[in-house]
Amino acid sequence: MPHIAVDAMGGDSGPSVVVLAIRDLVKGHPDVVFHVVGDSGILQAGLARARLQGSSQIVVHHASQVVAMDEAPSQALRGKRDSSMHVAIGLLRDGHVDAVVSAGNTGALMALGKVFLRTIPGIDRPAIAAFLPTTTGRLLALDLGANVDCHPEHLLQFAVMGSILVERVMGLAQPRVGLLNIGSEDIKGNEQVKEAALLLRAAKLNFIGNVEGSDIYRGVADVVVCDGFVGNVALKTSEGLAWMISQELRASYTHGWYGRMAYLVNRPILQRLRRRLDSRQYNGATLLGLNGIVIKSHGNADRFAFACAVEVAIAEAKHRLTLRIAEVIQKSLDPAVRNSA
Amino acid sequence: MPHIAVDAMGGDSGPSVVVLAIRDLVKGHPDVVFHVVGDSGILQAGLARARLQGSSQIVVHHASQVVAMDEAPSQALRGKRDSSMHVAIGLLRDGHVDAVVSAGNTGALMALGKVFLRTIPGIDRPAIAAFLPTTTGRLLALDLGANVDCHPEHLLQFAVMGSILVERVMGLAQPRVGLLNIGSEDIKGNEQVKEAALLLRAAKLNFIGNVEGSDIYRGVADVVVCDGFVGNVALKTSEGLAWMISQELRASYTHGWYGRMAYLVNRPILQRLRRRLDSRQYNGATLLGLNGIVIKSHGNADRFAFACAVEVAIAEAKHRLTLRIAEVIQKSLDPAVRNSA
Numbered sequence: 001m002p003h004i005a006v007d008a009m010g011g012d013s014g015p016s017v018v019v020l021a022i023r024d025l026v027k028g029h030p031d032v033v034f035h036v037v038g039d040s041g042i043l044q045a046g047l048a049r050a051r052l053q054g055s056s057q058i059v060v061h062h063a064s065q066v067v068a069m070d071e072a073p074s075q076a077l078r079g080k081r082d083s084s085m086h087v088a089i090g091l092l093r094d095g096h097v098d099a100v101v102s103a104g105n106t107g108a109l110m111a112l113g114k115v116f117l118r119t120i121p122g123i124d125r126p127a128i129a130a131f132l133p134t135t136t137g138r139l140l141a142l143d144l145g146a147n148v149d150c151h152p153e154h155l156l157q158f159a160v161m162g163s164i165l166v167e168r169v170m171g172l173a174q175p176r177v178g179l180l181n182i183g184s185e186d187i188k189g190n191e192q193v194k195e196a197a198l199l200l201r202a203a204k205l206n207f208i209g210n211v212e213g214s215d216i217y218r219g220v221a222d223v224v225v226c227d228g229f230v231g232n233v234a235l236k237t238s239e240g241l242a243w244m245i246s247q248e249l250r251a252s253y254t255h256g257w258y259g260r261m262a263y264l265v266n267r268p269i270l271q272r273l274r275r276r277l278d279s280r281q282y283n284g285a286t287l288l289g290l291n292g293i294v295i296k297s298h299g300n301a302d303r304f305a306f307a308c309a310v311e312v313a314i315a316e317a318k319h320r321l322t323l324r325i326a327e328v329i330q331k332s333l334d335p336a337v338r339n340s341a
Numbered sequence: 342m343p344h345i346a347v348d349a350m351g352g353d354s355g356p357s358v359v360v361l362a363i364r365d366l367v368k369g370h371p372d373v374v375f376h377v378v379g380d381s382g383i384l385q386a387g388l389a390r391a392r393l394q395g396s397s398q399i400v401v402h403h404a405s406q407v408v409a410m411d412e413a414p415s416q417a418l419r420g421k422r423d424s425s426m427h428v429a430i431g432l433l434r435d436g437h438v439d440a441v442v443s444a445g446n447t448g449a450l451m452a453l454g455k456v457f458l459r460t461i462p463g464i465d466r467p468a469i470a471a472f473l474p475t476t477t478g479r480l481l482a483l484d485l486g487a488n489v490d491c492h493p494e495h496l497l498q499f500a501v502m503g504s505i506l507v508e509r510v511m512g513l514a515q516p517r518v519g520l521l522n523i524g525s526e527d528i529k530g531n532e533q534v535k536e537a538a539l540l541l542r543a544a545k546l547n548f549i550g551n552v553e554g555s556d557i558y559r560g561v562a563d564v565v566v567c568d569g570f571v572g573n574v575a576l577k578t579s580e581g582l583a584w585m586i587s588q589e590l591r592a593s594y595t596h597g598w599y600g601r602m603a604y605l606v607n608r609p610i611l612q613r614l615r616r617r618l619d620s621r622q623y624n625g626a627t628l629l630g631l632n633g634i635v636i637k638s639h640g641n642a643d644r645f646a647f648a649c650a651v652e653v654a655i656a657e658a659k660h661r662l663t664l665r666i667a668e669v670i671q672k673s674l675d676p677a678v679r680n681s682a
């Protein structure tokens with residue numbers, strides 16, 4: 001019976017989005033208990049409006065402060081010990097819940113996670129991992145921005161964790177792991193990537209070698225690993241391009257009567273396309289490597305997107321992802337196993 | 342009167358594309374002489390078919406060898422001294438032409454350029470620079486893959502060269518220069534980028550600060566500077582996403598009679614969109630920093646795309662880009678000027 005802590009005060013919309021998302025989730029997940037964290041007055045009122053008060057699947061935890069979106073992580077750590085984010089992480093640390101979901105300040109969430117949960121033993125740096133759409137389904141990409149100047153060893157750790165996540169949560173045996181590079185040949189790439197490739201090849205992974213930026217969306221891999229700087233640029237560039245294409249498409253349709261008519265005719269097609277590529281369904285990045293399941297939602301998530309992020313938390317909690325990663329890492333560090341391999 | 346050397350043997354299609362591209366260009370550029378380099382037998386026949394033999398604007402230079410698309414640059418340098426690429430670069434080195442255009446092997450072209458042209462004094466590493474579409478027009482991005490593990494000083498050089506290119510060739514006074522980063526705050530980024538920002542701020546540039554991947558396409562800058570690894574990943578990722586979106590769009594339209602009808606109605610809109618975002622019009626990357634104008638076309642360029650690459654060469658030649666960059670660099674290195682600044 002998974003218990004999920006939900007920071008209700010984060011993101012642009014705060015409690016209103018969170019309460020509606022939970023309402024959408026309670027029916028489909030009768031075995032889940034949602035621990036909603038934030039201003040209890042606001043929350044009780046919101047839950048009542050949503051006809052959820054008295055629900056056996058909802059527990060309200062009061063938190064008197066909120067971490068601001070632009071607040072420095074150090075400030076969130078020391079200055080706001082009763083923020084909804086802090087309380088939610090505390091519930092996870094103390095074992096009252098199996099996962100935390102927050103749409104708040106990413107830096108603060110990661111800082112709180114590192115201090116109060118620490119990392120899974122054997123993992124140096126948690127990565128931000130999220131699913132991206134491909135023409136064949138989806139793939140997991142990490143690190144999308146938590147760490148810059150990664151060492152090759154970190155990339156190996158990302159690969160191991162990512163592989164386990166995809167294997168457990170998506171049920172894919174031996175996920176194909178690719179290393180983001182600027183060409184397929186081993187000779188290509190910077191020093192960090194060239195050394196990482198050696199480590200990945202030697203590890204117990206289904207390592208398919210280098211993957212170029214253009215291959216990401218072709219679905220040639222199930223997991224793509226990269227430095228946080230590169231991953232963040234790739235992600236943001238994709239978002240910017242998708243935005244530009246939709247702007248151009250929109251502009252094309254407003255030209256006179258033909259454009260408007262064509263738009264009406266085309267609308268079901270565009271809606272299908274929008275659904276297929278809708279970023280909201282991919283909302284919910286895992287802070288992978290923390291010793292507890294922590295999911296970050298986009299700040300501008302609507303109820304559907306936020307619910308998707310909570311679904312990620314539920315799935316990872318059901319599959320006991322953190323435990324599983326810890327087991328695998330422990331085994332690989334065990335000298336007896338290493339010597340026999 | 343610009344003289345442009347065109348390597349006719351590079352790329353997927355070789356001479357056929359090149360000859361047609363030149364035919365499209367001769368009328369619009371009566372003051373340009375095209376030095377077509379390759380197998381003279383094949384070229385003369387092609388030119389005759391295109392009714393260009395005898396044209397005062399065309400000179401054929403024979404080259405008996407061709408650099409293969411997958412050939413190692415070192416092999417191209419030492420093993421094929423009579424390749425069309427080698428001969429074309431030789432014409433530039435010896436001052437017979439003002440620029441070279443090739444659709445061949447990028448690594449070989451860069452290697453030949455570095456050995457026979459060297460770099461502009463004061464420039465350590467030439468970068469691959471190309472224009473990308475934005476919602477407000479276009480911007481120049483570099484480095485798109487020539488150099489990995491750049492030093493901050495290299496990024497500064499890229500910024501200076503890119504700024505001059507945009508200023509001269511696009512006629513934009515004080516081009517806005519942005520540094521590709523993972524956030525707008527100075528505190529963000531890896532060591533390389535943080536140090537580069539200091540150098541850019543101190544230089545005589547219209548430096549607007551950090552630019553995120555998502556901002557590239559919003560046209561917030563006229564020049565975006567980055568390490569070659571990051572730039573190549575960003576570019577390839579964009580290409581892959583654009584491809585995926587067009588695949589999804591295409592798939593949406595083939596569903597039954599409605600899809601086909603909607604496609605017909607929508608075709609002018611899609612064509613307008615395709616023209617607006619057509620990558621062919623952006624074909625022609627400058628190997629910026631070589632002591633001579635060298636333009637690299639995509640290997641798969643058709644006649645229109647190849648002509649666009651030649652147009653880039655013509656524009657840069659007319660504006661004496663290499664000389665201008667050399668002047669600016671020289672001035673900045675001159676102690677008298679530096680001390681008075």
